[in-house]
Every structure is written in structure tokens, then in C-alpha cells.
Amino acid sequence: MIRQLLLPDPALAPEERSRPLPALSLKVRSNGTRTAAGAAPLVAPILLPLLGLAAWIVGINQLHPSSIGTWGLLASANPWFLLAFPALVLGFLLELRRRARGWLLALDLIALIVAIHGSVPLIFGAPEYAWVYKHLGIISAFATYGHVTDPANIYQQWPALFAAVAALGSLAHVAPISLAAWAPLAFELADALLLFAIFRLVSGERRTAWLAILLYEGLVSWVGQDYLSPxxxxxxxxLAIVLITLRWLRRAPAVSGGRLARLRAPLVAGLPAPGQTTKAMRAVAVALLTVIYLAIVMAHQLTPYLVLTGIGALTILDLLRPRWLLALLSVAAFGYLVPHYHLIVDNFGGLFSGGTPIDNASGVHGTYHAGAEATTALVVRVLAGAMWLAAAASIAIRRKELGRVIIPAALAFSPFIVLFVQSYGGEAIYRVFLFSAPWCALLIAGALRHLRFPRRLPLRWPLTACVCLAALFAGLQGLYGPARVDAFTRSEVTASQWLYKNVPRGSLVLLPVDNFPALEAANYNDYDLQVMPSDPQLGAAWLDESNVAQVQSWIASLGHDTAYIVVSRSMAASAAYFGAPTGYKNLVSMIPTALGGSVVYHDADTTIYRLSVV
Amino acid sequence: MTGSRTQLTAYGGIISSVLAAVLLLAAPWHAASLIGAFLLACVPAGAAVMCWIDSGEAAAQAGLTLVISLAAVAIFSAVMIWIAAWEPRALLALALLAVGSCAYRLRRGGLR
Structure with a gap:
């Protein structure tokens, strides 16, 4: 298999292909038919993905939530599970290198995406991430009441996705919670379809497009922005907006004119000519783009501005028409923002949250960064840094014909503008990474495809395989490292549902750690849900959970006679992973004793106590 | 190829619209209804538009059909929430629209 990757690239120029081949090569008779000795390279790209898929199925069947340790799924996995990913990647690369049959590459890529994003849902059987359950609460509220029930909730004021899922769930008589676990898989498959179309359009090469998609799947797997969310x-x-822009609205930049055109000239040198289109088609494209943009504006607070950075960069480079498109989209974005601005102020401190770009890029503050969490964070930081450095190097390599890479380069680095404006609650850097990653993947794939090696060192494909596998395994550690914390078991979800069905409305519900599948009920707003102020990740953390007097005093200050306090497997996992709240274990042991809690619900993963407030 | 791509989109639009409506209105199992809802979200509205437009490539055609459908369903649903006129079955109007647009496209033929 490795030797096959060492063979010369059939996609190279004929003079490069004519170099002497190593011993293991395709033997083609003069009539073009293949001999038995040459059949192996063609069979391997089919067999490897099948073996990879089979290994994944065997591996996943041997994994269960309790077998996953603090270091995550990869560190706890069996050899079958670990072998599945290299087999799928190498099978893909072998096929890409030889015949690049679209159907086989597509099936291999789908299998890889299923393996990456289907593993955690299959092991845990419930949606991942506590905040997904908040989204499910909004969807349930819309499906139950049919209108905005909580105007102060920022999610309800950007309702497009939640309303759509509520409507489709109501039509199918299916609870949205039963779909949510599979949202990452569905979004990633849909993203891959759009990205392949864009990459083909921009690169003009099938092989580069496929390689870029493979790289992308590894690079973004950790970022966790594909769950059921706006x-x-x-x-x-x-992505559809980018596709429409590049397919129908791209124009050749003006070569003569003022100073700006002269400044732009070296940036667009060697830029391929845009495709043919008509005035009518451009008008239709603007209309379609505007409708899609409106859906984005109605769905999410930050994405419209990330789209504007990309459109703005292409407009400055004079690569798209009409030039007023940027103004049109800005009017739509700010027109929606103005009446809802008070919610942005409440949640993110206004449009300009302050802080330097470095501060805004530093992610969530206040974690203790202990053990496994610190290591996984380091892995993804190295991955992100390597991605941006490799993309910058890819641009530098093509510096004499920047036009060939100017579009992906502009789209890869324009999202950084957001960091000059917002921290987005510490999440801006993740969105910048997400919006930058496709174009970085395309730049890196282009460089890998066109790197020149000495005649005796056919290292292109081994290097490509190493880069893809390194990106994938680093990304998988980022995705699976916190799996024990981020994922919930079915019994935890059942406990949460029991709580909303059986605890009287208006009750005080206490979470010692903000990591439980709460708020998923339509009537989530009828309960006073409070998280103990003891976790530095959530801001001011003054409460020591192991101090009985402090805990009692804080509960009493909330003004209820009775409180329900929830402790669970995922809370314990979170406290151990992040190293905070430090007093969680002590609190769990003193609830039934020092705090006088009585058990009202108990299963393998969750216990709910009722406390009489002193 | 241009004509066949848009024609294929039109056939896909008609088949998925009819199938979605049948599954949502008549299927006795939730799993079948779910497939119907999935089809309704992913195909009809986009096919109604993309059966008239050739994007030049199969993945682009499929991707734009998907995204336009999702955007249409999202906008439609959000408007229902805003005006407090919650009637999810009204989304089936998108399937009706798609059948009309796609059938007209096939009857007219040859448009690029």
C-alpha cells in the first residue's frame, strides 16, 4: 500500500510520468488491458475502505460510555476503531492517485464522515453538548405554542432554524430530540457536497477538490460547530452563497483605472477567467443569494457578518459584480440587528465587545487547563496554527501568480476581521477557524498537488498521506477528547425529562456543574434553573461547593422554600476534565447528609434530590 | 448535459414532492413520516428553482437545490412563528409549488 503511494502520479504531465517506475507498478499491455499483476492497485482502493468500514463497525460495537476515560475516545478505543480511519484515508488516497473514480471517492468520503461523526451518537445514543438541549427547548416551545414565548431569549429572536425543525418535527410527529444526535453527521455530509462543488469551481481540478475535502474533514472535525444549532x-x-457568487457573480477585475487597480494588479496576476454567464442569470443569482442570506440573518447572530467579510474581500479585489451586493447584504444584516440590538448588548456586550484581537482570539477564559483537557487543547491549537501556517506557505509558493490562489486566500483570512470587533463570548475564534478552514484546506491541497520533488524522491503521495492522517487524528483528538464530558447517556436524558414532568412548575432547580441535558422541555421557562457560581469558565466563581455554609447561604438567597439539586455522571466527568468546580465531589457526598437532601429520582447516571431551604 | 441536469432536477423535484406529501399525510409509521419531512425540507423548493437553472456541475446542482429548500422552509417557518399562525402543514404548499414549477419546466423543455 505504501509502495503504491510511492508510484509516480498518473495525473502529472506526460514527461513526469515517463520516469522509470518502481517494481510494483501497473502493467498495461499495448492494447490497454491490465495484467493480473496490475490488478492489485485497482482492487486496493475498493478493499481498503471496505475493510476500514468493517473495522469501524466492529470497533464501535465494542465501545460503550463507561469504557471511555478522561483522555477521550481515541485513547480508550480498541485497535479496530483506530485502524478504521487510516484504512479509509489511505483507500481514498490510493483511488485519488490512480483513477479517481468519482463514485468510489464519494462513497469513501461518506464512510469517513459517518465514522467521524456517527461514532459518539452510536456509543451514547443521545445528543451531544449541553447547549443542544437549550436549542431543543426552543424548538419544543415553538412546536407546542406556535409563537415566541420568551422574547428576552436571544434564540427565540433568531428563530429560522428552530422554527423549521419544529415545523418538520410536528409534521412527522417526531420529537426533535430523536433527530438531534444525528445533526452533526447530516450537516457535515451537506457541507461536503457544497464544498466539493466550490472546490471544483475554484481549483478547476477534480483531484485537488477531492483532496481538499479529505483534508477539510480532518481539519474541522474538532471544532464542534456542526451540532443542531443555528x-x-x-x-x-x-457555502451556497460562496458557490453562487463564484459561479455567476465573479468578474475579471478592471486592469486599467486608478491607483487601486494598479495596487490590485499583482494580486490578481494569473487569475483564471470567470465562467460565461448572462445578465439575466446574474440577476437571478443576486435574488437567490439574497433569499439565502435572509435565512442566515434570521437564523444566527454572527454568521451574516462572517459572510460579509468574505463578500467584502472579493469586492475590494474587484472580483464580483454587482459592487452594490455588499451594501445590499449589509442593509439586510443591520436592518435585522437594529431592533434586536438590546439582546446583543445583554449577551455579548454590544456590537463591539472590546478587547484586542489577541484577547478575542484566546477562546473561553478561566479554565484550569488540567491534564487531559490541557493536552487536547494543545493538540487543536497546534492543528489550527499549522493549518494557517501551511495555508500562508501555500500562498507564498504561488507568489509569482497570486491570482491562482487569491480567491481562497481572501476567503481564508478575511474571517479574522471579526476578531477586531467581537469575542462572541469567547467563541469567535472557533467561528473564524470554521470559516477559514475550507479555503486553507484548498490552498494546502493545491500546494500538495503541485509540489515538485527530486526525481529520485517520489514523496508527494506519502507526504499527502502523512498530512491528511496527521490532520485527521489531531482533529479526532479534539472531537473525541472531551467525549466523556460532552456526550450524555440516555438515562441522563430520561432523568431530565422526568424532572420537567414531575417537579412542580416554578421550582428552583440547581446544577452544581453546567453540564447536564437541561432546558429541553417546551416549558423550560417555568422553572428557575440556576448553576452554582463555582466554575471559573462561567465568569465570577466565588462559591466553594465543599463549604456547606456558603452553599446553604447561596441557595437561601434565591428565595425559594424548596430546591431540586441534580448530580450526574456528566457533571462528575466535566469537573474531573476541567479541574473545576473543585468542590463538586464533596458537595455530592454532603447533599444527603449536611444539606439534608432526600432522593426523588435515581438511576445509574443521575440522582435528583429535594432540599428544604433553611 | 445542460438540459439533462435541469430535467433531472425537475424529475427529482416532482418525485420527492409527491413522495413527501404521501408519506406525511398517509404513512402509518413515524419513520416513514420522518423520511417525508426530510424530503420536504431538502428538495421541493430548491428543485422548483433549480429546474430552471443549470449550475454546470452535478454537485453544485444538488447542493444549491438542498440549500434553497432549507432556506425556504426556514423563512416560511419563521414567518409562521412571528405572525403566530402556526400551521406546519402549510409547508406542503412548497411541494405543490415544486410540482407545478417542475412540471411546467418539463413540458416547456429545452430551457437553459
């Missing part, structure tokens, strides 16, 4: 939906829609 940003995942808006991201998918934003």
Missing part, C-alpha cells in the same frame, strides 16, 4: 445551519447556507 450556526451549523447558517454555515451550510453561507
Amino acid at each position: 450556526q451549523a445551519f447558517a454555515y451550510l447556507l453561507s
Whole structure:
């Protein structure tokens, strides 16, 4: 298999292909038929993905939530599970290198995406991430009441995705929670379809497009922006905006004119000519783009501005018409923002949240960064840094004909503008990474395809395989590292549903750690849900959970006679992973004793106590 | 190829619209209804538009059909929430629209 990757690239120029081949090569008779010795390279690209898929199925069947340790799924996985990913990637690369049959590459890529994003839902059987359950609460509220029930809730004021899922769930008589676990898989498959179309359009090469998609799947797998959420939906829609822009609205930049045109000239040198289109088709494209943009504006707070950065960069480079498109989209974005601005102020401190770009890029503050969490964070930081450095190097390599890379380069680095404006609650950097990653993947894939090696060192494909596998495994550690924390078991979800069905409305519900599938009920707003102020990730953390007097005093200050306090497997996992809240274990042991809690619900993963407030 | 791509989109639009409506209105199992809802979200509105437009490439044609459908369903649903006129079955109007647009496209033929 490795030797096959060492063979010369059939996609190269004829003079490069004419170099002497190593011993293991395709033997083609003069009439073009293949001999038995040459059949192996053609069979391997089919067998490897099948073996990879089979290994994944065997591996996943041997995994269960309790077998996953603090270091995550990869560190706890069996050899079958670990072998599945290299087999799928190498099978893909072998096929890409030889015949690049579209159907086989597509099936291999689908299998890889299923393996990456289907593993956690299959092991845990419930949606991942606590905040997904907040989204499910909004969807349930819309499906139950049919109108905005909580105007102060920012999610309800950007309702497009939630309303759509509520409507489709109501039509199918299916609870949205039963779909949510599979949202990452669905979004990633849809993203891959759009990205392949865009990559083909921009690169003009099938092989580069396929390689870029493979790289992308590894690079973004960790970023966790594909769960059932407005940003995942808006991201998918934003890809269609890029596709429409590049397919129908791209124009050749003006070569003569003022100073700006002269400044632009070296940036667009070697730029391929745009495709043919008509005035009527451009008008239709603007209309379609505007409708899709409106859906983004109605779905998510930040994505419209990330789209504007890309459109703005292409407009400055004079690569698209009409030039007023940027103004039109800005009017739509700010027109929606103005009446809802108070919610942006409440949640993100206004349009300009302050802070330097470095501060805004530093992610969530206040974690203790202990053990496994610190290592996984380091892995993804190295991955992100390597991605941007490799993309910059890819641009530098093509510096004499920048026009060939100017579009992906502009789209890869324009999202950074957001960091000059917003931290977005510490999440801006993840969105910047997400919007930058496709174009970085395309730049890196282009460089890998066109790197020149000495005649005796046919290293292109081994290097490509190493880059793809390194990106994938780093991304998988980022995705699976916190799986024990981010994912919930079915019994935890059942406990949460029991709570909303059986605890009297208006009750105080306490979470010692903000990591439980709460707020998923339509009537979520009828409960006073409070998280103990003991986690530095959530801001001011003054409460010591192991201090009985402090805990009692804080509960009493909330003004209820009775409180329900929830402790669970996922809370314990979170406290151990992040190293905070430090007093969680002590709190769990003192609830039934020092705090006088009585058990009202108990299963393998969750216990709910009722406390009489002193 | 241009004509066949838009024609294929039109056939896909008609088949998925009819199938979605049948599954949503008549299927006795939730799983079948779910497939119907999935089809309704992903195909009809986009096919109604893309059966008239050739994007030049199969993946682009399929991707734009998907995204336009999702955007239409999202906008339609959000408007229902805003005006407090919650009637999810009204989304089936998108399937009706798609059948009309796609059938007209096939009857007219040859448009690029």
C-alpha cells in the first residue's frame, strides 16, 4: 500500500510520468488491458475502505460510555476503531492517485464522515453538548405554542432554524430530540457536497477538490460547530452563497483605472477567467443569494457578518459584480440587528465587545487547563496554527501568480476581521477557524498537488498521506477528547425529562456543574434553573461547593422554600476534565447528609434530590 | 448535459414532492413520516428553482437545490412563528409549488 503511494502520479504531465517506475507498478499491455499483476492497485482502493468500514463497525460495537476515560475516545478505543480511519484515508488516497473514480471517492468520503461523526451518537445514543438541549427547548416551545414565548431569549429572536425543525418535527410527529444526535453527521455530509462543488469551481481540478475535502474533514472535525444549532445551519447556507457568487457573480477585475487597480494588479496576476454567464442569470443569482442570506440573518447572530467579510474581500479585489451586493447584504444584516440590538448588548456586550484581537482570539477564559483537557487543547491549537501556517506557505509558493490562489486566500483570512470587533463570548475564534478552514484546506491541497520533488524522491503521495492522517487524528483528538464530558447517556436524558414532568412548575432547580441535558422541555421557562457560581469558565466563581455554609447561604438567597439539586455522571466527568468546580465531589457526598437532601429520582447516571431551604 | 441536469432536477423535484406529501399525510409509521419531512425540507423548493437553472456541475446542482429548500422552509417557518399562525402543514404548499414549477419546466423543455 505504501509502495503504491510511492508510484509516480498518473495525473502529472506526460514527461513526469515517463520516469522509470518502481517494481510494483501497473502493467498495461499495448492494447490497454491490465495484467493480473496490475490488478492489485485497482482492487486496493475498493478493499481498503471496505475493510476500514468493517473495522469501524466492529470497533464501535465494542465501545460503550463507561469504557471511555478522561483522555477521550481515541485513547480508550480498541485497535479496530483506530485502524478504521487510516484504512479509509489511505483507500481514498490510493483511488485519488490512480483513477479517481468519482463514485468510489464519494462513497469513501461518506464512510469517513459517518465514522467521524456517527461514532459518539452510536456509543451514547443521545445528543451531544449541553447547549443542544437549550436549542431543543426552543424548538419544543415553538412546536407546542406556535409563537415566541420568551422574547428576552436571544434564540427565540433568531428563530429560522428552530422554527423549521419544529415545523418538520410536528409534521412527522417526531420529537426533535430523536433527530438531534444525528445533526452533526447530516450537516457535515451537506457541507461536503457544497464544498466539493466550490472546490471544483475554484481549483478547476477534480483531484485537488477531492483532496481538499479529505483534508477539510480532518481539519474541522474538532471544532464542534456542526451540532443542531443555528450556526451549523447558517454555515451550510453561507457555502451556497460562496458557490453562487463564484459561479455567476465573479468578474475579471478592471486592469486599467486608478491607483487601486494598479495596487490590485499583482494580486490578481494569473487569475483564471470567470465562467460565461448572462445578465439575466446574474440577476437571478443576486435574488437567490439574497433569499439565502435572509435565512442566515434570521437564523444566527454572527454568521451574516462572517459572510460579509468574505463578500467584502472579493469586492475590494474587484472580483464580483454587482459592487452594490455588499451594501445590499449589509442593509439586510443591520436592518435585522437594529431592533434586536438590546439582546446583543445583554449577551455579548454590544456590537463591539472590546478587547484586542489577541484577547478575542484566546477562546473561553478561566479554565484550569488540567491534564487531559490541557493536552487536547494543545493538540487543536497546534492543528489550527499549522493549518494557517501551511495555508500562508501555500500562498507564498504561488507568489509569482497570486491570482491562482487569491480567491481562497481572501476567503481564508478575511474571517479574522471579526476578531477586531467581537469575542462572541469567547467563541469567535472557533467561528473564524470554521470559516477559514475550507479555503486553507484548498490552498494546502493545491500546494500538495503541485509540489515538485527530486526525481529520485517520489514523496508527494506519502507526504499527502502523512498530512491528511496527521490532520485527521489531531482533529479526532479534539472531537473525541472531551467525549466523556460532552456526550450524555440516555438515562441522563430520561432523568431530565422526568424532572420537567414531575417537579412542580416554578421550582428552583440547581446544577452544581453546567453540564447536564437541561432546558429541553417546551416549558423550560417555568422553572428557575440556576448553576452554582463555582466554575471559573462561567465568569465570577466565588462559591466553594465543599463549604456547606456558603452553599446553604447561596441557595437561601434565591428565595425559594424548596430546591431540586441534580448530580450526574456528566457533571462528575466535566469537573474531573476541567479541574473545576473543585468542590463538586464533596458537595455530592454532603447533599444527603449536611444539606439534608432526600432522593426523588435515581438511576445509574443521575440522582435528583429535594432540599428544604433553611 | 445542460438540459439533462435541469430535467433531472425537475424529475427529482416532482418525485420527492409527491413522495413527501404521501408519506406525511398517509404513512402509518413515524419513520416513514420522518423520511417525508426530510424530503420536504431538502428538495421541493430548491428543485422548483433549480429546474430552471443549470449550475454546470452535478454537485453544485444538488447542493444549491438542498440549500434553497432549507432556506425556504426556514423563512416560511419563521414567518409562521412571528405572525403566530402556526400551521406546519402549510409547508406542503412548497411541494405543490415544486410540482407545478417542475412540471411546467418539463413540458416547456429545452430551457437553459
